[in-house]
Amino acid sequence: MNLTDDKVSILDTLDEHIPQNAWYKDVAVIGLGFVGLPLALSFSLRGCNVIGVDINKRLVEEINDGITAHKESFYDIPITDILKREIERKHFYATANISDVLDDCHNFIITVGIPIVNGEHEMEYLESACTELGKGLKQGDLVIVRSTVVPGTTEEVIKPLLESASGLKAGDDFHLAYSSERIAEGRAFQEFADMPILVAGVDEPSTTRAKELLGIVCKAEVIPASSIKVVETAKVFENVxxxxxxxxxxxxxxxxxxxxxxxxxxxxxxxxxxxxxxxxxxxxxxxxxxxxxxxxxxxxxxxxxxxxxxxxxxxxxxxxxxxxxxxxxxxxxxxxxxxxxxxxxxxxxxxxxxxxxxxxxxxxxxxxxxxxxxxxxxxxxxxxxxxxxxxxxxxxxxxxxxxxxxxxxxxxxxxxxxxxxxxxxxxxxxxxxxxxxxxxxxxxxxxxxxxxxxx
Ligand SMILES: NC(=O)c1ccc[n+]([C@@H]2O[C@H](COP(=O)([O-])OP(=O)(O)OC[C@H]3O[C@@H](n4cnc5c(N)ncnc54)[C@H](O)[C@@H]3O)[C@@H](O)[C@H]2O)c1
Missing domain, CATH: 3.40.50.720 (NAD(P)-binding Rossmann-like Domain)
Known part of the structure; x- marks a missing residue:
């Protein structure tokens, strides 16, 4: 690691020293791509214990070895240095096996994408992530979806998958929210911190919990919306x-x-x-x-x-x-x-x-x-x-x-x-x-x- 003392002290100032018993201390980020890896590290830098989950075993091995091809940086500190530091101080590691995280973790953020192939959206990655997550979901857990989706997906596809795999009910037993992802690649860390974001849950407690968790990383406004569909639709409109x-x-x-x-x-x-x-x-x-x-x-x-x-x-x-x-x-x-x-x-x-x-x-x-x-x-x-x-x-x-x-x-x-x-x-x-x-x-x-x- 090439971190000079002044860079180390910049990163130290980001740590909010979250107590071990805080409900938001542990976070699992599912999908460690362009969004997921810097997002996971952003939570880790703030003092959460973060586990990254990705089905790509080679990617997981590389990440655990401190290797990533991403070109992100934060305060001029390259993502590889941030990654190595967070691994060393045991705030972050990656796994290809979601069942590793399900027992001890209570907060899950999904960043798995929906590819478009020949003009059709392919749901299998997101669906399988939700089914696997649902199998271990527990009373009181929080799930936040940050993938960009066809409007309606969270309530019409993701919620039923999580419910049927877990036997639990969103709102009554676990919290479920959607918060669109707005970062631009190359500016991810900065924009996670200073870009206002939107959030909505299946019910008020879900929105409130999600807002609180997201606020650990997002220091700009976390804006609640009246429904999940509003946030999903606003995101796609922003891109279109x-x-x-x-x-x-x-x-x-x-x-x-x-x-x-x-x-x-x-x-x-x-x-x-x-x-x-x-x-x-x-x-x-x-x-x-x-x-x-x-x-x-x-x-x-x-x-x-x-x-x-x-x-x-x-x-x-x-x-x-x-x-x-x-x-x-x-x-x-x-x-x-x-x-x-x-x-x-x-x-x-x-x-x-x-x-x-x-x-x-x-x-x-x-x-x-x-x-x-x-x-x-x-x-x-x-x-x-x-x-x-x-x-x-x-x-x-x-x-x-x-x-x-x-x-x-x-x-x-x-x-x-x-x-x-x-x-x-x-x-x-x-x-x-x-x-x-x-x-x-x-x-x-x-x-x-x-x-x-x-x-
Ligand atoms: N890249 C961006 O700048 C950007 C910006 C805003 C929003 N988004 C949205 O964020 C989402 C993620 O985008 P990305 O660019 O990070 O995609 P990506 O392809 O780089 O990363 C997705 C990761 O999910 C993993 N994955 C697939 N299925 C999985 C499963 N079942 N369990 C665990 N991991 C699984 C893949 O292996 C991959 O590493 C997409 O919905 C995208 O539209 C991306």
Missing amino acids: QRDVNIAMVQEFARFTEALGIDIFEVVNLANTHKRVKLLAPGPGVGGYCLPNAYYYLKPKAEQMGISLSLLELARKENDAVPQIIVDMLERALADNGKHLNGADIAVLGLAMKDYSNDARISPPLEIVNILLQKQANVKAFDPAVDGDYPYKVDDINKCISDVDAVMILAKQHEIDSSINKVLSEVPEGAVVLDTRDIRSFAEPALLSRVRYVCI
């Missing part, structure tokens, strides 16, 4: 509005390209209006949250006979962006007398968004796949994204020389700080297609060396 906003800005980008003006400048200037908040266009919408949001509303809307045509269209528009970006590249290469087939392309950034290690549903990966289908030669660099991609190189220098084009698809600090090197080392006149507006890191004189194209 970003999806629609980005689809709109993509359409703006096509307009500004044709008009010969810069979309990023337009967005920045429009956002000086106090009631305007345009998002940035980019190479498409990725990750676990935004592309899935529409598909969490769709089944419920169909059941109720409600049209979501605007949201459906936005989703389709966003799905189409990677192909649009490749078409732009193809046109820019053609202006240089080149074809995509056989062209050497450097791709900078594979993550689904800037400064992330998450490549789930990543538009950059989709762009690379289209390029490969079109017989382009691709070398890609992203120091944050793990994974075995045959075209990935571990050094930016291995992909930028002798290329016909460079595509900037996700910012990473090493990519930002290398932009001047990239611009000076790529062949004169090569196409540089920037979907992330990293020009602010470049020397203006270097931009004129290349055919610089912004989306």
